Amino acid sequence: MPRLLFALLLLVGATFAPATSIAQTTGQIVEVAVPAPSFSGNLLGTPDTQNAAIYLPPSYDQEPQSRYPVIVLLHGIFDDYGVWLENVGVPGILDRLIATGDVPEPIVVMPNGGNRYGGGFYRNSSVSGDWADYIAEDLLGFVDENFRTLVSEESRAIVGHSMGGYGAINLAITRPGLFSTVWAMSPCCLAATEDLSFGNDAWKRAAAVSNAEDVQQLIDANDFFPIAFLGLITAFSPAPDAAPIHADFPFEVVRGEVILDGPAYDRYLDAFPVRQISQARENLRDLRGLALDVGLDDQFLHIPTGALALSQQLGEERIPHRLDVYDGDHRQQVSERLETVVLPWVGGRLEAPQ
Known part of the structure; x- marks a missing residue:
């Protein structure tokens, strides 16, 4: 083979091989506008179209027949979905966990949850709007319609931090059959x-x-x-x-x-959830996984006591759950715990892509 042709072949290989590798090992973020009729007529002026970010896993474009489990991430008060992307680094975390096989490839949905007063707490209100309905119906309905999801309880999980942790617990209590796995990170407002x-x-x-x-x-x-x-x-x-x-x-x-x-x-x-556990007992027992965690040095004093009170109520009602208590404050270890503990545990309870 002539040396020039051989050199050109090497150059072509060097040019295209890395691009193929990157395409197979990293996901992509898609930002969408979600119609939100659940906010129609709310008294705080929250728009009835809401922005959300969606992580699509590495194989999403390469395997157009595949369908994927869904994880919803709920942020805290005064934040927006940018906290997951810029501060926590969710896309990189997911890329690494998928590459090592620690989670099945998921579609991860990150909605906004803010309003004039910092947030609607992901619960229905005749004043601030029907935030639980927005997550359960508007948002998930939009995602199921526009992306290749596995539409079943066994294929859905919800994870939230602070106000979002409360939201995850509230949706587990008030929306049975929607999610099979729930993790509340430093959840506020349990008691x-x-x-x-x-x-x-x-x-x-x-x-x-x-x-x-x-x-x-x-x-x-x-x-x-x-x-x-x-x-x-x-x-x-x-x-x-x-x-x-x-x-x-x-x-x-x-x-x-x-x-x-x-x-x-x-x-x-x-x-508050501590007063709602007994009525939701049977539905909570049906979950594949229910967990909450709290840092001992959380700056918001009601969060450790609320988490312990909720865990005690869950125990009294014989509802299986996991409680993690660790050294840390309200935000300090969110990225680390999401990568090393929360997402592997959650992912292990979801149906794999099909």
Whole structure:
């Protein structure tokens, strides 16, 4: 063979071989606009079209007949799906886990969950919109229609962090048969304890809001808790006719002191998962996997106590689950745990691509 032809063949091989390798080992991110009729008429101005990011696995384009399991990732309050892409590094994590065979190739759906007050907590509300319906019907319906998913409970899992961890638990309780596997990372709002209780003076500042300018002042001052509490109360205790916040605060402030309204307070507490486990017992027992984790140094004091309280309730109802308690704070180990613990455990309980 002439030397020039041999050299050209080597050059061609060197040019195309790496591109083929990359195409087979990395996934791709697709950003989509999802129609969201579940938000129609909400009182916080949340748009009825929502953006989401979707990870398609490495073989998605190479194997056009294959269908894939689905994992939904729910972010925390004041975040958007960009936190999964830019801060946590989900695409790289998935590429590595797929390459090593630690997870079956999934389609991973990352919706936005924010609103004027930081987030809708992924639960239905007559004020902030029907966020649970959005995830269960609008979002998953859109994904099933437009991507090659395996449409079954056994092929779906949900993972969330902080507000998203609460959302994962709430959907497991209120939407049986939708997901087979659930992991809540540092879930907020499982119980109204510690810094989430009405002993936190931030509730007074939240209840004092009378217009949009008051909200903006809280935002400008980086006063986190009152804004988050406005999101919480409009999601957990909505009252469309109670302007301007459109929420039922189960207390009054009298001479600077919080005075609870007993019946309203009980209704508010009933919205938290620790009070809902017994009614959801049979459905939760049917899950392939239910897990939650918490860092010992979490900055939000209600999260460790809430996670332990929920685990105790699950145990009393004989609902199999996993509780991980580890050294770390609210965000410190999210990437590491997602890669080394959470996604391998979740992936191991999903149906493989077909």
